[in-house]
Amino acid sequence: MSALDHNATQDPELHSHGDTFGHASFKSYAIGFVASVILTAIPFWLVMTGALSPGATALAIIVSAIAQIVVHTICFLHVNTQAEGGWTLIAFVFTAVLLLILIVGSLWIMYHLNANMMPGAMPGEMSDTP
Amino acid sequence: MDTTGDSQALAEAEQSVTFHLVGDDHGHGTGTPTILGFWIYLMSDALIFAALFATFGVLSTSYAGGPAPRDIFELPLVALNTGILLVSSITYGLAMLAMERGALRKTQLWLAITAVLGASFVAVEVYEFANLIAEGATPQRSGFLSSFFTLVATHGLHVTLGIIWILVMLVQLSQRGLIVENRRRLLCLSMFWHFLDVIWIGVFSFVYLLGMVR
Numbered sequence: 001m002s003a004l005d006h007n008a009t010q011d012p013e014l015h016s017h018g019d020t021f022g023h024a025s026f027k028s029y030a031i032g033f034v035a036s037v038i039l040t041a042i043p044f045w046l047v048m049t050g051a052l053s054p055g056a057t058a059l060a061i062i063v064s065a066i067a068q069i070v071v072h073t074i075c076f077l078h079v080n081t082q083a084e085g086g087w088t089l090i091a092f093v094f095t096a097v098l099l100l101i102l103i104v105g106s107l108w109i110m111y112h113l114n115a116n117m118m119p120g121a122m123p124g125e126m127s128d129t130p
Numbered sequence: 131m132d133t134t135g136d137s138q139a140l141a142e143a144e145q146s147v148t149f150h151l152v153g154d155d156h157g158h159g160t161g162t163p164t165i166l167g168f169w170i171y172l173m174s175d176a177l178i179f180a181a182l183f184a185t186f187g188v189l190s191t192s193y194a195g196g197p198a199p200r201d202i203f204e205l206p207l208v209a210l211n212t213g214i215l216l217v218s219s220i221t222y223g224l225a226m227l228a229m230e231r232g233a234l235r236k237t238q239l240w241l242a243i244t245a246v247l248g249a250s251f252v253a254v255e256v257y258e259f260a261n262l263i264a265e266g267a268t269p270q271r272s273g274f275l276s277s278f279f280t281l282v283a284t285h286g287l288h289v290t291l292g293i294i295w296i297l298v299m300l301v302q303l304s305q306r307g308l309i310v311e312n313r314r315r316l317l318c319l320s321m322f323w324h325f326l327d328v329i330w331i332g333v334f335s336f337v338y339l340l341g342m343v344r
Contacts, residue, residue: 025227026227029220029223029224029227032219033216033219033220036216037216040209040212040213040216040334043335043339044205044209044212044339047205047339047342047343048205054343054344057343058340058343061335061336061339061340061343062335062336062340064335065331065332065335065336068331069328069331069332072219072324072327072328072331073328076219076223076324076327077321077324077325077328084165084166084169087166087169088165088166088169091166091169091170091173092169092173094173095173095176095177098177098180099176099177099180102177102180102181102184103180103183103184103187105184106184106185106187106188107184107187107188110188
């Protein structure tokens with residue numbers, strides 16, 4: 001255990017992390033599980049009962065999904081500012097930005113393509129197309 | 131590794147306690163690149179899914195006179211699969227906690243349970259796909275169905291590969307125990323498994339639930 005002592009004296013914080021490879025703890029999994037169940041139940045319940053208007057339901061689904069992705073990333077994937085010297089967090093944020101550009105950008109561009117370039121191909125005017 | 135004798139393996143296992151702790155500290159610095167490298171792979175995998183989500187988003191109303199989400203999706207099945215995958219994330223987490231305590235049997239048990247849950251998930255998905263195809267909602271039917279099958283099946287394929295990986299790790303564990311290499315592999319696999327659950331959040335929210343509202 002001399003190697004351990006050496007490291008412990010070097011950096012106590014490093015050691016405290018070393019005891020939990022992957023920063024896992026039962027508490028983080030329990031919190032993540034309960035939060036995920038709630039954030040899953042809300043959108044399913046809203047869609048199955050139709051309690052809110054379609055627009056409000058859609059908004060609730062999107063907000064719940066984003067919140068649950070954040071919960072999973074923190075509680076299950078253990079992404080934080082300390083893990084891997086913060087590089088996993090930077091990679092995650094970078095990917096999130098790319099994801100947003102890719103998905104929102106595609107939807108935006110294709111919506112306008114449909115709206116401006118091919119009026120005959122609009123969903124509502126399907127019957128007009130030859 | 132294969133030529134290592136039993137006595138040597140035992141000695142290695144005993145030593146691994148020290149190695150593990152040293153390796154740990156490196157893992158949180160810049161010493162071990164594997165974890166970060168695997169994370170970068172997962173992020174690139176996320177971009178594959180981003181492309182598939184974007185494709186689905188663009189084509190999600192292109193029914194071509196075929197069935198709409200409301201006509202074909204069965205939410206109870208989706209809720210069941212969501213529950214299965216979430217519970218499997220927790221059982222994998224319990225396997226990781228057992229691994230950290232050095233409890234080999236518990237680790238194997240939780241991993242086996244995770245694999246069974248993963249297999250149930252794939253089974254339900256295959257059942258759902260079979261029903262859709264029997265109803266005539268095949269991938270060829272419309273742009274919506276093409277992109278739906280591509281996205282959801284790509285996720286299902288990932289889960290299938292994850293199950294195979296778990297089975298490989300069960301073999302590795304039974305042969306070599308919780309050596310430092312196996313701990314590292316299990317950590318990568320845990321990231322892979324939790325990542326698939328994250329992707330599934332996107333699938334059930336944006337494909338199934340939003341599809342039902344549309």
